[in-house]
Amino acid sequence: MIRIEQLTKRYGDTTVLNISEMDIPKGQVFGLVGNNGAGKTTLFSLLLDLIEATEGTVSIEQADVSTSEDWKTNTAAFLDDSFLIGYLVPEEYFYFIGELRNVSKKEVDELLAGYADFFNDEILNKKKYIRDLSKGNQKKVGVVATFIGAPELLILDEPFANLDPTTQIRLKELLTEKGKDTNTTILISSHDIQHVTEVCERIAVLEKGEIVKDLQTNEKTLKELEVFFTK
Amino acid sequence: MFLRLLRLQWKAYRRSAAFTSGVVTSVFYLFGMLYFIGMFTLLGYGSFYLLDEEMGVDPLSFINQHMIYGTSFWIIWRYFIQKMPVLNVQVFLTLPINGNTIVHYALGRTIFSFFNVSNAFFFIPFSLVLVNNGYPTSQVMSWHLAMVAIVFCTNYLNILINDRKDVFYAVAVILVLFAVFQRYDIFDITTFMGPVFDSFYNDPIYTLIPWLGLLLLYRSAFTHFKNRMYLDAGLQVVKKEAQQIQLGWLNRFGRTAIFIKNDIKLILRNKRSKMTLWVSLLFLFYGLLFFTDSSGGLYESPVWKIFAGIFVSGGFLFTFGQYVPSWDSAYYPLMMSQNIAYREYLNAKWSMIAIASAVSTLLGSFYMLFGWDVYAAILTGAIYNIGINGYLVLLSGAFIKTPIDLTSTKKPFGDKQAFNAKTLLLTLPKLFLPMVLYYVGSLLGGERVGYMIVACTGIVGYFLKNKVFDLIETLYKTEKYKTLNAYKQTT
Numbered sequence A: 001m002i003r004i005e006q007l008t009k010r011y012g013d014t015t016v017l018n019i020s021e022m023d024i025p026k027g028q029v030f031g032l033v034g035n036n037g038a039g040k041t042t043l044f045s046l047l048l049d050l051i052e053a054t055e056g057t058v059s060i061e062q063a064d065v066s067t068s069e070d071w072k073t074n075t076a077a078f079l080d081d082s083f084l085i086g087y088l089v090p091e092e093y094f095y096f097i098g099e100l101r102n103v104s105k106k107e108v109d110e111l112l113a114g115y116a117d118f119f120n121d122e123i124l125n126k127k128k129y130i131r132d133l134s135k136g137n138q139k140k141v142g143v144v145a146t147f148i149g150a151p152e153l154l155i156l157d158e159p160f161a162n163l164d165p166t167t168q169i170r171l172k173e174l175l176t177e178k179g180k181d182t183n184t185t186i187l188i189s190s191h192d193i194q195h196v197t198e199v200c201e202r203i204a205v206l207e208k209g210e211i212v213k214d215l216q217t218n219e220k221t222l223k224e225l226e227v228f229f230t231k
Numbered sequence B: 001m002f003l004r005l006l007r008l009q010w011k012a013y014r015r016s017a018a019f020t021s022g023v024v025t026s027v028f029y030l031f032g033m034l035y036f037i038g039m040f041t042l043l044g045y046g047s048f049y050l051l052d053e054e055m056g057v058d059p060l061s062f063i064n065q066h067m068i069y070g071t072s073f074w075i076i077w078r079y080f081i082q083k084m085p086v087l088n089v090q091v092f093l094t095l096p097i098n099g100n101t102i103v104h105y106a107l108g109r110t111i112f113s114f115f116n117v118s119n120a121f122f123f124i125p126f127s128l129v130l131v132n133n134g135y136p137t138s139q140v141m142s143w144h145l146a147m148v149a150i151v152f153c154t155n156y157l158n159i160l161i162n163d164r165k166d167v168f169y170a171v172a173v174i175l176v177l178f179a180v181f182q183r184y185d186i187f188d189i190t191t192f193m194g195p196v197f198d199s200f201y202n203d204p205i206y207t208l209i210p211w212l213g214l215l216l217l218y219r220s221a222f223t224h225f226k227n228r229m230y231l232d233a234g235l236q237v238v239k240k241e242a243q244q245i246q247l248g249w250l251n252r253f254g255r256t257a258i259f260i261k262n263d264i265k266l267i268l269r270n271k272r273s274k275m276t277l278w279v280s281l282l283f284l285f286y287g288l289l290f291f292t293d294s295s296g297g298l299y300e301s302p303v304w305k306i307f308a309g310i311f312v313s314g315g316f317l318f319t320f321g322q323y324v325p326s327w328d329s330a331y332y333p334l335m336m337s338q339n340i341a342y343r344e345y346l347n348a349k350w351s352m353i354a355i356a357s358a359v360s361t362l363l364g365s366f367y368m369l370f371g372w373d374v375y376a377a378i379l380t381g382a383i384y385n386i387g388i389n390g391y392l393v394l395l396s397g398a399f400i401k402t403p404i405d406l407t408s409t410k411k412p413f414g415d416k417q418a419f420n421a422k423t424l425l426l427t428l429p430k431l432f433l434p435m436v437l438y439y440v441g442s443l444l445g446g447e448r449v450g451y452m453i454v455a456c457t458g459i460v461g462y463f464l465k466n467k468v469f470d471l472i473e474t475l476y477k478t479e480k481y482k483t484l485n486a487y488k489q490t491t
Helices: A040-047 A090-100 A105-113 A135-147 A165-180 A193-199 A221-229 B002-014 B023-054 B059-081 B099-112 B114-132 B137-161 B165-183 B189-202 B204-227 B248-253 B255-269 B271-291 B302-319 B326-337 B342-370 B372-400 B406-410 B421-463 B465-478 B480-488
Strands: A002-011 A014-024 A029-033 A055-060 A075-078 A153-157 A185-190 A202-207 A210-216
Touching: A002 A040, A014 A040, A014 A210, A029 A040, A029 A193, A040 A055, A040 A153, A040 A185, A075 A135, A090 A105, A090 A135, A090 B255, A135 A153, A135 A165, A165 A185, A165 A193, A185 A193, A193 A221, A202 A221, A210 A221, B002 B099, B023 B059, B023 B114, B059 B114, B059 B137, B059 B165, B059 B189, B099 B114, B099 B137, B099 B204, B114 B137, B137 B165, B137 B189, B137 B204, B165 B189, B189 B204, B248 B255, B255 B271, B255 B326, B255 B342, B271 B302, B271 B342, B271 B372, B302 B342, B302 B372, B302 B421, B326 B480, B342 B372, B342 B465, B372 B421, B372 B465, B421 B465, B465 B480
Parallel strands: A029 A185, A029 A202, A075 A153, A153 A185
Antiparallel strands: A002 A014, A002 A055, A202 A210
């Protein structure tokens, strides 16, 4: 699904990301952990061609993201609030994304109905602009919007941050459910190693722009990560 | 403590966009500043001689007579442009700083605003020239001090009325009424107000009045802020219930409609973008200046008719089109990672501009009252706007890259600055090229040929749409990363 080759990103003399090679196969639920400034968001931005790689390439389905735009049809991402349109109400935003992905209003409504629990009655029919929602509710909107049109690749930066405990647990269930689908590849970054180990099949640790660990999740993984970050 | 806060202010100033966004911009700002200072100084110095020798009136009493208009204009101007000082005081609220100090600091720093300082560049040379010409120093001094007080009065008055639209519009309407009354000799406010300003010169004791007024205004501005220094009062973000807009009927226009629907919501739901509609309306009537006698024949030349024609239908083009794609700056990463072809996106913006130009032309049909040739100029301008200028604004948009903070007006004391010099500069070729074309045409075969040439250029431009869009698309693509990066700066 995703292939990264000799990827580096430098600002002046500082290298913020340097990954020589990485493959993420289709259907995998991939977690990325690391401290602040480790390069998680940089990597995601490179995957989405939002910043230019200094060297190397990222390919999604064999197509280089910086030259081809084919990846846009089957990829959905929510990195931060710059993926939200503040002056729309959540419904309008969902329909907008739906239209871009050729999903009809009716289908969007059906999909949203399935997330009633997740929304906890705080999102729909509130006559509130997205900009006036709390950070946590904004995140709910952004995350659910990525599900519209059943994209094959989901990229979520810090999806658990700012969410209340109930919603965190629901989101974990949601992502685990989605992860079972062998057609959907999911990339998640998080500061919370416990959440990541619960949801992801594979976890990579980024440190100062380099992948220092790449683990298949098992019952020892959480312990191993805790040891790694306690230093 | 006060000094420490001042030092913060200095840092904010040094690190503002004017000084950190590259040499070119800094130089531009510097020149702009020097220009204004120069103009004001020249005005202050020259107006004495102009009034005295050219118009044969006593400069001081003339200035005094018209000071009421000057002051009112200054208040209105401030209302629209001057930034409110209480931005970002939230940071200080929980720090161990006396509440009064915060308010004094917030109010005090406005003293150094451009709006106050620039006045000094007028009044100081003017007063010096007065003294030089034999006006008694002490009396000039007294008058000068009164003026200083009045300038600062407008400063604090503006702070008080800034969130009071009703008060502001009342002042504006009264001012316009007085001007109209004076124009038609019904009632002349200046004969009443002139002596008031004269009295500052005649008897220094009266100078105390504006200073007392200033003290009073400062006190009220102080209490006004002091009482509202809570996150849920004066510093609160006002939340409005979302408005419903039915735009389903646009769906027949296919993919383009997706973006048009969004843009309509963008315009209607954000104060900053809503202004484009008002300005477009203003532009629609701008032609009246040219086509009636009110300009005193200044714009008689037909070349200026084309200029006016471009403006009448081009209001939306200049105010909205000029800022594409910056309107979408807050969520540009979303747009760039969604399944969106640049062409669809650009086409939607272009269609908006074209439709707005067409609608303005229709609304402007009342110009026919001034004769067919007037409406011909407007029609020609509209064709040129759709055929050429529509592309030009999109083209320059690829380079402007100034993020627009749509939410800034949501802040209770947000800034009202809605235009910048760079974009104003880019407006010029859009206006002068058709004027040149017309001029060439009129030399060849008179007015009609002039119009034809401008209109034909527009029509040719319209049919080259696909080719031009190829070019614009490539430009937007090559500028993509830079644009994304630039938009990230403030958000």
